[in-house]
Amino acid sequence: MWRRLRTAYADHVGRTERPLLIAWAAFAATFGITRAVTYWLHTGHGPSSGGITAGGRHLHHYNIGIMLLGAVGAVAVRGRADHHRHPMTAAAYGSGAALIIDEAALLIDLKDVYWANDGRKSVDAAIATIALGGAYLAAVPFWNAAARELSHPTRRPR
Incomplete structure (x- = not known):
């Protein structure tokens, strides 16, 4: 079964x-697990x-997300070309973004509102990101064709 899935992929x-x-x-996955x-x-x-602490100070998981995105940025700027689209680079990007988005309400309000009603903003942002990403990935050929058509408005329809 796994071999067939890899082949289909x-x-x-x-x-x-x-x-x-x-x-x-x-x-x-990172959003759900977090x-x-x-x-x-x-x-x-x-x-x-109390979660993650260092020196008696609570560290929010968006800090880990920022570090992951910084590492991905370093790979993009200085890494080898074969690392740019490497699965680990893509996974680090997605995970880092999820860790930041999950605490977006805290970053917007500069208050720890994770479990408060205002913390719902983070959940909404993450679910919207998952939904929009899924909508794009479900129809990649269409979106690519739409982008080509919209970038050349003087083309005649086929």
Whole structure:
């Protein structure tokens, strides 16, 4: 089964769409896992109900997201060309973006509103990102053709 799935992936997902698909999947998985872990910690379970700390200070997971996006930026600026579309680069990008978006409400309000009603902004932003990414990936050939057509408005219809 896994061999057939890999073959279908190789045959039907284009080289330029692969990093997008991986980043989108990493975003969705990271968002879901992060929400589950923070809920688990918030309810007083787990090894530390305070989350990640350093020197007695709580570190928000958007910090990890910023570091991941910084690493992806370094690969884009200075990395080898074969690393630009590497699956790990795409996964790091998607995961880093999810960690930041998950705490967007905190970053907008500069208050820890993660579990407050205002924290819903982060959930809405993440779900919108997942939905829009899925809508794009579901119809990549259409969107590429639409972009080509819109970039040349003087073309006649076929």
